[in-house]
Amino acid sequence: MTVDPFVSLENVEVHFEKEQGLVEGLFNDPDRVKAVDDVSLEIPENDVVALVGESGCGKTTLGKAAIGVQRPTGGSVRYRGQDIWAAKDGMGEIPYERIRKSLQIIHQDPGGSLNPNRTVMKSLTTPLSRWQPDMDSEDRRARVLRMLERVGMKPPGDYASRYPHQLSGGEQQRVALVRALLMNPDLILADEAVSALDVSLRVETMDLLLELQEEFGTSFLFISHDLSNARYLAENAGGRLGVMYLGELVEIGPAEEVLQNPKHPYTKVLRWATADVDPDGWEAQEPPVRGIDIPDPVNPPSGCRFHPRCPEAREICTGETPALSDESAASRDHCAKCFRDDPNHEYWSSEPLEGTEATHLETH
Ligand SMILES: Nc1ncnc2c1ncn2[C@@H]1O[C@H](COP(=O)(O)OP(=O)(O)OP(=O)(O)O)[C@@H](O)[C@H]1O
Ligand code: SF4
Ligand SMILES: [Mg+2]
Known part of the structure; x- marks a missing residue:
C-alpha cells in the first residue's frame, strides 16, 4: 500500500568530518564519520514511526535530518514536496520558517532545552507570539493554560508561574511537549523523550503521547535505544518500527510484524536482548551474534x-551491499536490508563464512 507522505527522505547521507590536530590536519585528509548512509523513508500524515538501534548508530542525526535541522551531505529531504534545504537557501515555494514550525522536536534532556530564567508561561508564550503575532496576549495565555491542563499539569496557573528548576523531569518533559504542540506541527521528533524518566512515569508519558497523537493528528518520529519503549509506542499507535545499524536503516515495517517475524539478523539480536519483547524465546539461548567487535563508523565493514x-x-555479504528497495520507503511493507529477504538471491549459493551458524552445524 502506498501512502501520501509529507516528509520524504531519499537516499539521505550525513557524514561528519572528524576534528583533527593542527599537524595531523596538514598531512592527512580528515576522517569522515558515516553517521547516516543511504536512508530512504516516507512519513505520511497522522503516522507514528519508532526508530530503534544501539548508541551511536545515527538515530538522532537521521531524526534531525528529517525535521530540517541537520543538513544532509547527500540525498534529499522534502516537506510536502519542497526540498527543505532549497527552501533554507531561499529557493522554495514553502518558506523555511514555515517548514521549521511544522516540524518540531522534543529533546532527550527537556531541562536543558528550557530557558532557566523564564517561567513556564514565558517559555510557552514566546514562540506563540512569534508565530501568531496577531493573537491577543490574553488568548495566548489562555491557550497555554488549556494545554498545560490537557497534559495533566493542574492547576495550570501554578505550573505556569514556575521556573524549570521547580519542575520534575517528567513535568519538564510535558512542558517541552506542550511547546511543540502549540505550534500545530505536522511532525514531532521525540528523541529519547522518555529515556530519562523512571519506569512508571515512562509508560504514563508514552500513553499521553499516544492520546495527543490521536487527538491532534500529529505524526511522531519517536527515537529510542530501548526496544521495549519503541515497541510500546509503535504497537499502540498501529505504527511502524524501524531498526538502525551503523548509519543504515536495516529493517522497517508494521511494529508487530517486525517483532514477531524479524527479517534482519540484527533485529533478532535486539529482540533477544529485550526480555519483555521475547520472554521465553531467545533468552535461554546464546546471543544470535558472532563476535563483539564494536563497529567503527569511520571505517564501516565492506559489503x-x-x-x-x-x-x-556468507561470502557474498563481505563484498556486496544489500539494499532496501525504493518502493519500501514509500510503503508500509515489511522489508529488510539483507540478502536473505530475497529467496532467489545468489546469497543462497554463496559459501558460509567461518564461524557462522552454517559452518557451526557442519562441524557438529
Ligand atoms: N556534530 C557531529 N560531529 C561529528 N560526529 C558526530 C556529530 N554528531 C554525531 N556524530 C557522530 O555520528 C554518529 C551518530 O551519532 P548520533 O548522535 O546520531 O547517534 P545516536 O544513535 O542518536 O546515539 P545515542 O543513542 O547515543 O543518542 C556517532 O558516531 C557520533 O559520534
Ligand atoms: S546480508 Fe548477509 S551479513 Fe548482512 S544481515 Fe544479511 S545475511 Fe547477515
Ligand atoms: Mg541520540
Whole structure:
C-alpha cells in the first residue's frame, strides 16, 4: 500500500568530518564519520514511526535530518514536496520558517532545552507570539493554560508561574511537549523523550503521547535505544518500527510484524536482548551474534555492514551491499536490508563464512 507522505527522505547521507590536530590536519585528509548512509523513508500524515538501534548508530542525526535541522551531505529531504534545504537557501515555494514550525522536536534532556530564567508561561508564550503575532496576549495565555491542563499539569496557573528548576523531569518533559504542540506541527521528533524518566512515569508519558497523537493528528518520529519503549509506542499507535545499524536503516515495517517475524539478523539480536519483547524465546539461548567487535563508523565493514557480527553471513555479504528497495520507503511493507529477504538471491549459493551458524552445524 502506498501512502501520501509529507516528509520524504531519499537516499539521505550525513557524514561528519572528524576534528583533527593542527599537524595531523596538514598531512592527512580528515576522517569522515558515516553517521547516516543511504536512508530512504516516507512519513505520511497522522503516522507514528519508532526508530530503534544501539548508541551511536545515527538515530538522532537521521531524526534531525528529517525535521530540517541537520543538513544532509547527500540525498534529499522534502516537506510536502519542497526540498527543505532549497527552501533554507531561499529557493522554495514553502518558506523555511514555515517548514521549521511544522516540524518540531522534543529533546532527550527537556531541562536543558528550557530557558532557566523564564517561567513556564514565558517559555510557552514566546514562540506563540512569534508565530501568531496577531493573537491577543490574553488568548495566548489562555491557550497555554488549556494545554498545560490537557497534559495533566493542574492547576495550570501554578505550573505556569514556575521556573524549570521547580519542575520534575517528567513535568519538564510535558512542558517541552506542550511547546511543540502549540505550534500545530505536522511532525514531532521525540528523541529519547522518555529515556530519562523512571519506569512508571515512562509508560504514563508514552500513553499521553499516544492520546495527543490521536487527538491532534500529529505524526511522531519517536527515537529510542530501548526496544521495549519503541515497541510500546509503535504497537499502540498501529505504527511502524524501524531498526538502525551503523548509519543504515536495516529493517522497517508494521511494529508487530517486525517483532514477531524479524527479517534482519540484527533485529533478532535486539529482540533477544529485550526480555519483555521475547520472554521465553531467545533468552535461554546464546546471543544470535558472532563476535563483539564494536563497529567503527569511520571505517564501516565492506559489503553488508553487519557481516562481521552476523551469524548468517556468507561470502557474498563481505563484498556486496544489500539494499532496501525504493518502493519500501514509500510503503508500509515489511522489508529488510539483507540478502536473505530475497529467496532467489545468489546469497543462497554463496559459501558460509567461518564461524557462522552454517559452518557451526557442519562441524557438529
Ligand atoms: N556534530 C557531529 N560531529 C561529528 N560526529 C558526530 C556529530 N554528531 C554525531 N556524530 C557522530 O555520528 C554518529 C551518530 O551519532 P548520533 O548522535 O546520531 O547517534 P545516536 O544513535 O542518536 O546515539 P545515542 O543513542 O547515543 O543518542 C556517532 O558516531 C557520533 O559520534
Ligand atoms: S546480508 Fe548477509 S551479513 Fe548482512 S544481515 Fe544479511 S545475511 Fe547477515
Ligand atoms: Mg541520540
